[in-house]
Amino acid sequence: xxxxxxxxxxxxxxxxxxxxxxxxxxxxxxxxxxxxxxxxxxxxxxxxxxxxxxxxxxxxxxxxxxxxxxxxxxxxxxxxxxxxxxxxxxxxxxxxx
Numbered sequence: 001x002x003x004x005x006x007x008x009x010x011x012x013x014x015x016x017x018x019x020x021x022x023x024x025x026x027x028x029x030x031x032x033x034x035x036x037x038x039x040x041x042x043x044x045x046x047x048x049x050x051x052x053x054x055x056x057x058x059x060x061x062x063x064x065x066x067x068x069x070x071x072x073x074x075x076x077x078x079x080x081x082x083x084x085x086x087x088x089x090x091x092x093x094x095x096x097x
Contacts, residue, residue, distance in 0.1 A: 010036040011057040013066065015078055021065040022074050027058050046081035053077075 010033035012026035028036055040047050053073065060066070066074050 008033045008037075009051070009054045009058050010034075011054050011060075012036060012040070013057070013074065013078075019065070021068070021071060022078065023065050024057060024060045024062055027060075027062065029058075046084065048077055048081070
């Protein structure tokens with residue numbers, strides 16, 4: 001019986017205004033997922049930990065759009081991430097010099 005923790009999974013999404021929906025641009029599990037997350041963190045890319053959502057998104061093929069049934073949850077995450085990014089920019093611009 002294997003008592004190891006399950007392999008970590010990661011899915012990277014991209015959304016551009018001219019595209020109809022967010023697109024799966026990378027995915028992996030285990031060491032690849034860990035490396036994806038580490039690189040995202042190094043470059044200030046928003047990382048959201050939601051194993052259930054990752055399980056669903058990881059079933060999609062690379063370079064495919066997120067299906068309409070998942071738009072609401074993905075849109076909420078993108079809006080939240082954008083808010084975090086905007087707050088971080090605002091905070092760094094208002095730090096005493």
